[in-house]
Amino acid sequence: MATTTVEGHGHDDHHDEKSFWTAKRGLWSWLSTVDHKRIGIMYLVGTMAAFGVAGVLAVLFRIELMTPEIDFFVDGALAGTAEGWAAGKELYNKMFTLHGALMVFVFIVPAVPAALGNFFLPLMLGAKDVAFPRLNLASLYIWITGTVILLFAILMGQLDTGWTFYTPYSSSGTGPVILATVGIFVLGFSSILTGVNFVVTVHKMRAPGMTWNRMPLFIWALYATAVIQVLATPVLAITLMLLLVESLFKIGIFNPEYGGDPVLFQHFFWFYSHPAVYIMILPGFGIVSELIAVHSKKHIFGYKAIALSSVSIAIISFLVWGHHMFVSGQSEFASALFSFLTFAVAVPTAIKVFSWVATLYKGSISWNTPMMYGLIFLFTFTIGGLTGVFLGALSVDVHFHDSYFVVAHFHYVMMGGTVIALLGGLHHWWPKMFGRMYNEKAGLVGAFIVFVGFNLTFFSQFMLGSQGMPRRYAEYLPEFQSYHVASSIGSFILAVGLFWTLFYLVHAIFKGKKAGPNPWGGVSLEWATASPPIEHNFHDTPHVDASPYNFPEIDPDMVEGHH
Amino acid sequence: MSTTVESQSHAHGDGHHDHPEYLQHHFDNPAQQESAAKLGMWVFLATEILMFSGLFLAYFIVRSQYPEMVLSAHEQLDWKLGSVNTVVLIFSSLTMALAVRAVQLNNRKQASLMLIITILCACAFMVIKYIEYSSKIEHGLLPGIAYAEHTIVEGTHYAQEGWWGGPQLFFGIYFMMTGLHGLHVVIGIGLLVWLLVKNNRGRFSSEYFTPVENVGLYWHLVDLIWIFLFPLLYLVK
Amino acid sequence: MSHEYVKGYVKGQPAKPAHEGHHVMPLKTYLAVFGALMVLTVVTVLVSQAGLGSASLAVAMLVALIKAGFVVGYFMHLKYDVRFYSFVFFSTILFVGIFFLMTFADINTRDAMSAEWGNKRMKLDAQANVPPKPKKIEARSSGAGEIKAPEPAGAK
Structure with missing residues (x-):
């Protein structure tokens, strides 16, 4: 193995040691665990459940949107009446709010860092655990609490503000908005704790010899993410607290009715939520760096450039939030400034994309599912990123604002970026987490269905948006119907692809072929321990003396008989 | 949970047989544990500073939008009580720093004494805060719709024009800032009592005093925020 | 961005970091x-x-x-501690600065490009609004000496 020299015995001598799955048994051993791997698995189950629920909601309102009128959401008895129309509209508003709030706050923010990150950060650093294991468990429980409060708020009543909670609509609301605010406030704390934990873990828990320049790029991405979580999330907390006080006491900070400034709320909100977009995508970048390098067996091109571009994206992300507010009544000067700064984000992002493409050049590419998701990512994320540059341009955004173009753009980034990367990461690390291989053919079929479904769903929405279809509307003009139908059909295909993926991945846990410790020939530290890893990750503290991308010469023998 | 951690550290020795009792299983040595805890504390303080920064920004914006209102409304605050509280809090910061110093010098008795003084100062701060709050409540100087104007004059609706940018806005900010700060003081009291109990049991020494140091950092931050709150809320002309 | 702790680890032997001696x-x-x-x-x-x-x-x-x-x-x-803590602290202040500066970049330049309205609209509004009448407070607070009646906001 090029990277690591494990002192003393190789791990093959330790067949007796149990994996983290079986080292302790019983429900209580899971509920009270401080093992980062088990916490990661529990986060994975939770975030995937949220993804499933929010996804089903999306499919439901895509069914509604197949026709210009509200019909699917209307109770049969009330069909055609004004009452039925109003009820259907309300249901639609609730559904997209629930979809957005669940996807953003419950699923995508914690999905990669708290699930895959928790599992692999200490493994890839060669550490026994994160720096604060009990804090890690606390963050899981806080996350569950926040999710329950948020769900309760939405199910309890009329929460139809969208996930952004803009004032004055939100601050004049009652019960559900206040409760949902509390829920997201709590979820924010979970995110902060994960961030603090990861920053300290990366600084203090690296194995001997693991210098900054020998850290896998996934770790760099998680580090940049954690920095954003630490710096931005507290502002969300205080914003929601102000919103809460505003709704309860009408003090007049945000609500113009009482002398406040609603645009100020948007400043506060986006100071968190724009960097939060990078909390969502940066870990995805990290996964893709791993996928592309490992599955083309080639040293990643521009290691330092990719690593530092993650950090610079984290910093620049704090300077561009005003591009969400071009039509809000923000001053022209501020809009121009924010628009200009927004273009700066494209530079480090493009550096990454070019480096990934250059890594593929003359690599020994395996056409397996993780690599396929890596390639899909390059395709869809580039579309998402470039349309982001369109929207960052002040003059263009004024027209596209609050249209389906924006919806398509951020789904190309969040779904086509983060979720695709997450799927790739799951396939890449599934053998490590569960010790079993998934069926490769099933994986490729799944990736194909997801790719087709995703693009049909959201490319149609680019067309809709560019023709003027506004977002968040339950009804629309008949001329938009063909694209809406295409988009809905795409969403059904996407759903089929995702359920298919869920099916064969879960099947693999029970029936899959046993995976060795290193099925892909990776050289970062997580591949140096057993699959699934033992409870303390490594028998002996690993020592690192080279880059995590120093693959042996491309040679089938080396790859096959790695040990 | 702590028992599992200890049993693990015994079961899974990794070559360092001189594990002190306080060393958690996933750290290699005390220095690593200490520096991790301290870095963690500083990163946590960063989140605290950013959280308060939102309130400070709200304050500055309200002040820039309604300067006269803020100037006249702040006259309602008692700067004398505010000054006393400033002195109390800075003094408690001193005793906290001295408590850390005493632990560093293995002087357990002095450390306990300093912690007790710190706790008493914190309580005194809260008592004075209570006096201030109750006088505000008595006079209806409260945030938003709780403000006297609404409760006294029947039929005055908060959405009416005269409501705009009135003192209820200032008191909204005042109660949020001092309230959140007060909450931090109360949490601080809890942490200090915890330290005192542990110190009396002899858990800290010049070898291991990270919790004392970290609670100290937290306590100084509470002081730090008050140093800005005091002139902004009580004094500014 | 190299860190003390890793340096102290070089030969596989964890050593006490140089700067963490207790001052x-x-x-x-x-x-x-x-x-x-x-x-x-x-x-x-x-x-x-x-x-x-x-x-x-x-x-x-x-x-x-x-x-x-x-x-x-x-x-x-902070003056005597590991330098990185200072870095954390001052970066935090930097980001607070960004938050303040960029928000005021908007608030202070509203309508700056509209000559008709000028830059003062919000401030004019503030002055045009009559704050709650002081005498009602006086009536309530006549018993307590230390609470002064607020002056009308426009009076300065």
């Missing part, structure tokens, strides 16, 4: 810092009553910053 400060320093903080507190109060007008805020903030410097530097040991 014990003399009692005198603590007392001197406390004295300085007290003096500065008095200065803040006196300055606020000196009637400096609009400069009052700047002076108050300057004094508060100096006080904060003492607390952070000595009570929180």
Whole structure:
């Protein structure tokens, strides 16, 4: 193995040691665990459940949107009446709010860092655990609490503000908005704790010899993410607290009715939520760096450039939030400034994309599912990123604002970026987490269905948006119907692809072929321990003396008989 | 949970047989544990500073939008009580720093004494805060719709024009800032009592005093925020 | 961005990081810092009553910053501690600065490009609004000496 020299015995001598799955048994051993791997698995189950629920909601309102009128959401008895129309509209508003709030706050923010990150950060650093294991468990429980409060708020009543909670609509609301605010406030704390934990873990828990320049790029991405979580999330907390006080006491900070400034709320909100977009995508970048390098067996091109571009994206992300507010009544000067700064984000992002493409050049590419998701990512994320540059341009955004173009753009980034990367990461690390291989053919079929479904769903929405279809509307003009139908059909295909993926991945846990410790020939530290890893990750503290991308010469023998 | 951690550290020795009792299983040595805890504390303080920064920004914006209102409304605050509280809090910061110093010098008795003084100062701060709050409540100087104007004059609706940018806005900010700060003081009291109990049991020494140091950092931050709150809320002309 | 701790690890032997030796400060320093903080507190109060007008805020903030410097530097040991903690602290302040600066970049330039409205719309609104009548408060607070009636906001 090029990277690591494990002192003393190789791990093959330790067949007796149990994996983290079986080292302790019983429900209580899971509920009270401080093992980062088990916490990661529990986060994975939770975030995937949220993804499933929010996804089903999306499919439901895509069914509604197949026709210009509200019909699917209307109770049969009330069909055609004004009452039925109003009820259907309300249901639609609730559904997209629930979809957005669940996807953003419950699923995508914690999905990669708290699930895959928790599992692999200490493994890839060669550490026994994160720096604060009990804090890690606390963050899981806080996350569950926040999710329950948020769900309760939405199910309890009329929460139809969208996930952004803009004032004055939100601050004049009652019960559900206040409760949902509390829920997201709590979820924010979970995110902060994960961030603090990861920053300290990366600084203090690296194995001997693991210098900054020998850290896998996934770790760099998680580090940049954690920095954003630490710096931005507290502002969300205080914003929601102000919103809460505003709704309860009408003090007049945000609500113009009482002398406040609603645009100020948007400043506060986006100071968190724009960097939060990078909390969502940066870990995805990290996964893709791993996928592309490992599955083309080639040293990643521009290691330092990719690593530092993650950090610079984290910093620049704090300077561009005003591009969400071009039509809000923000001053022209501020809009121009924010628009200009927004273009700066494209530079480090493009550096990454070019480096990934250059890594593929003359690599020994395996056409397996993780690599396929890596390639899909390059395709869809580039579309998402470039349309982001369109929207960052002040003059263009004024027209596209609050249209389906924006919806398509951020789904190309969040779904086509983060979720695709997450799927790739799951396939890449599934053998490590569960010790079993998934069926490769099933994986490729799944990736194909997801790719087709995703693009049909959201490319149609680019067309809709560019023709003027506004977002968040339950009804629309008949001329938009063909694209809406295409988009809905795409969403059904996407759903089929995702359920298919869920099916064969879960099947693999029970029936899959046993995976060795290193099925892909990776050289970062997580591949140096057993699959699934033992409870303390490594028998002996690993020592690192080279880059995590120093693959042996491309040679089938080396790859096959790695040990 | 702590028992599992200890049993693990015994079961899974990794070559360092001189594990002190306080060393958690996933750290290699005390220095690593200490520096991790301290870095963690500083990163946590960063989140605290950013959280308060939102309130400070709200304050500055309200002040820039309604300067006269803020100037006249702040006259309602008692700067004398505010000054006393400033002195109390800075003094408690001193005793906290001295408590850390005493632990560093293995002087357990002095450390306990300093912690007790710190706790008493914190309580005194809260008592004075209570006096201030109750006088505000008595006079209806409260945030938003709780403000006297609404409760006294029947039929005055908060959405009416005269409501705009009135003192209820200032008191909204005042109660949020001092309230959140007060909450931090109360949490601080809890942490200090915890330290005192542990110190009396002899858990800290010049070898291991990270919790004392970290609670100290937290306590100084509470002081730090008050140093800005005091002139902004009580004094500014 | 290399870090002390890793350097202390080089030959596989974890060593104590060089800068984490526990620095014990003399009692005198603590007392001197406390004295300085007290003096500065008095200065803040006196300055606020000196009637400096609009400069009052700047002076108050300057004094508060100096006080904060003492607390952070000595009570929180930042001056003597690992340098990276200073980096964390000052980066935090930097991001607070970004938050303030960019928000005010909007608030202070609203309508700046519209000659008709000028830059003063919000401020004019503020002055046009009559604050709650002072006499109602007087009626409530006549018993308590220390609570003064608020002056009308426009009266200055």
